[in-house]
Amino acid sequence: MALIQTSLIWVAYAVAVVLLLVIAAVFVFIYQAPRDRAASVTTVCIFTMSALLATVLLIPVDIALVSSTSNSSEGRKKDWATPNHVDDIVHTLKIVYYTLYSLDALLCLIVIPFTYFYYEEYDEDATEVGEQTLGSRLWGAFKYTIAFIVLVVAIFLIGFFVPFAKKAKGDSRLDLDYFKHLLQQNHGERALSFALGLLMTIGTLLYVLYTGAGLALLPVALIKSAPSISAPSLAANTASQLEQNRERQRQLDGRNEGRDGGLDSRDRRELKALIREERTLIRRERLAAESSGEDRHWLVKSWIKVEAVFRPLKLIGGLLFMLLALLVFTSMLITAIDKAKNSVCKAHCGYILGYLNIFQPVNYIFVKASKVFPVDYILFLLLVLFLFSSSVVGIATVGIRFLWLTVFKIRKGHTSPQALLVATVMLTLIVLAINYSVAMIVAPQYATFGHQTFCDRPARHPGEQPDCTHHHRAIKPCTELSDNPVAKDVCTPTVLSSFINGVTIDFPFFGVILFWSQFAFLGVYITVFLTTLFRTPKLDEDQLDRDLEEDEEEGLLASTGRRFGATWQDITGRTRKNNYGSTETNGERS
Missing domain, CATH: 1.10.287 (Helix Hairpins)
Structure with missing residues (x-):
């Protein structure tokens, strides 16, 4: 029974990955300029986006696998969930997580820069006369990529040798087994934690600007994009x-x-x-x-026809997305305030919260849905795609900028290969930030223990599990602050929550930036949302005249x-x- 349940969870994940591959391909083909299409750029962008989305969608698999070891109605481990079996499940998840995270980091820091320089090295005239060969292009791209290789090595070396946070080790509030477990990492794990903590922190800055704005603009874009003429x-x-x-x-x-x-x-x-x-x-x-x-x-043409099929539903979809965005905003605000006020050790551990003190709607929905797999998986997939689409809309609206200068513009059918590669790097970093935000802010209890519970009653005999069959009030949800010895044996934290909390404890400055940036994200969202209630903000002054002309033409299509x-x-x-x-x-x- 356990093998069948575990297999079904992994099969659902495989199906989701295939679906993500299709979504990534549609995104790339829709946005890239047809005349400048390059096979290397297209392949790398599709593969990278599929890998980063697969990393995020491993969260509900993680939750489902650790939750499957517990009988939540009785608050105890299932008979087959022996310590060795649970350790095997956790070990397998760690291997998959480390593989995907390492792959994301290498794609972001080495593969995409190499592909960028490889495309830039192409000279049509030199190729025609035989002055440029494949080997010369590869060598030219590799020379520029050496700087990124040195950067990656430096980041991992710093993470490998940097000591543990002294405050975290000496904090008496972290004496619980849950926190001690987080501090027992080897140097290799710590190096990866530092590298991903750094990338996650950089991605959070992009997440605040682009996803915060896109979360407000996406529903408005759907509501305002229903033409009356074909x-x-x-x-x-x-x-x-x-x-x-x-x-x-x-x-x-x-x-x-x-x-x-x-x-x-x-x-x-x-x-x-x-x-x-x-x-x-x-x-x-x-x-x-x-x-x-x-x-x-042909994929773009098919997408246009699909858009046309669902065009009459755009208004309804836009309103539903607006309500969903407000629900996510409310849940994030509740958790952020709760963490700021009731965190176990504040900045020393990245504002880890033992348990939610205030009712949080999104977390409640996911915890209840997790009892019936794959309901929570489907909901989580929709939430991730909503945040990812918001990030795309934000990047397309704001553009790729350096300070006040626009470097690249992201437009459907007009995005250059260089812009597409840079946008892919930005989306990779943003998705790492989404990973933190969803797991620690949007649905923290769901992402840490799922629907696991424990029986808060003493056992009748030594060596036996306590019995709560007739005492349902004694069944309590697992939390980080569960000091009951039974909870230690029954509650298994997810690999992702342990990894992220380990990063914020070992490197508290990452935890501080990641946490307080959530308030900045909420501020950007509410500012853009209130602005869009009255008018659409014009963020690209250089393209203002052309946008006005095209908006006027599109206005001819936008009557009701x-x-x-x-x-x-x-x-x-x-x-x-x-x-x-x-x-x-x-x-x-x-």
């Missing part, structure tokens, strides 16, 4: 109007040829107006082509009538023809 109809109407415009310009040019003094003032004004209108129609034609996915990868007809035309890719042979859209004929 892309095929817009393209057909625009082509017809453009032909009429150019025909009128030819007529005026022909009239000009027969006059010595040129066109009169009225005709000149008309010609100038036609030229301005022609530019607008050309932009609108390009917008329609992009919206319909012309000359794009007859959305379902437009949706059907986007799905089929065809427009309706009336009896006169002209295109007809929403009751209008061109």
Whole structure:
């Protein structure tokens, strides 16, 4: 029975990883510029995003496996959950975690920089004449990557030799077995803890800015993006109007040829107006082509049609996402205040909280859902994808910046390979920060012990487990502060919570930054959210004029009538023809 349950949990994880691979591929193909597509960049970005999302989605697997060893209704270990069996489960999870974390770090710090320089080394003219070979490109990219290799080695050496935090070792409040276990790490584990703590801290700074803004902007983007006219109809109407415009310009040019003094003032004004209108129609034609996915990868075209199918539900989805964001915001605020006030040892251990003192809705939902696997897994997948999508929206809106200067812009179908690689690094760091935020702030009890409980009653005979079959009030949830000897044998903390809490205890400065940054995240979210209630913030002044032009064109698509007809035309890719042979859209004929 135990083997079947464990196998089902890992099978569910494998299915989720395959789904994540598809999601990562869709993201890359949607955002990258088709004309600048490079196989090396595409492969690395897809693989990296799949790996980092797989790391986050290992959390519910971790929780489900350690929770499966406990009978929560009776507050004791199951008969098959011997200490050796539990140790095997924890050891397997550690191997998977260390493998994925190490892979994420290497991809972020070495593989992606190498791919970036490899792409930059390409010279089409030199390749055609034989002056540049594959070996020269690889060597050129490796030379620039040496600096990143030295950086990785330095980080791990610092983590390997840095001593334990003296305050943590001498703090009497950490005498419980749970905290002693966290301090018993070898030098290799500590080196990895330091490296990931550093990357997690850097990622938190990006998480505050981009995910905080994206969490507020994503629901608004869904609500405001439901057009009433389909892309095929817009393209057909625009082509017809453009032909009429150019025909009128030819007529005026022909009239000009027969006059010595040129066109009169009225005709000149008309010609100038036609030229301005022609530019607008050309932009609108390009917008329609992009919206319909012309000359794009088949995966992008499929995604556009899927978007069209669900377009009528965008308004409802946007409102639901807004409620979900507010729920996450409320839960994070409750936990953050609770930790700041009631933490066991404050900054000495990264504000570890023994147990929640205030009702926290998201944590409550996950703890209850964890009793029926894979309900909590599905909910956790949706939460992670929501935060990941918010991060993407935040990066696309704010852009990749250095201080006030925009370095790269992230736009659908217009993202350069260099920008895509940099965005992948940013998302890797952000997802590490999401790892901390979800496990320590959004649902801390769920991420630490799941639904495990223990029987807070003495055993009848030595060597036996206490019996709470008829004393349900004595069944208590497992917490970090459980000093009952029974709790030590029954409660098994998740590998992730032990790892993160170990980082914050060994290196308290990481814990302080990670914790207080959550308040900054909440501040960015509420600021952007309140701003979007009145207007959409314009964060890119350099592109303001072009955005206004495109917003005006998209505004023609954003009226509220007859959305379902437009949706059907986007799905089929065809427009309706009336009896006169002209295109007809929403009751209008061109």
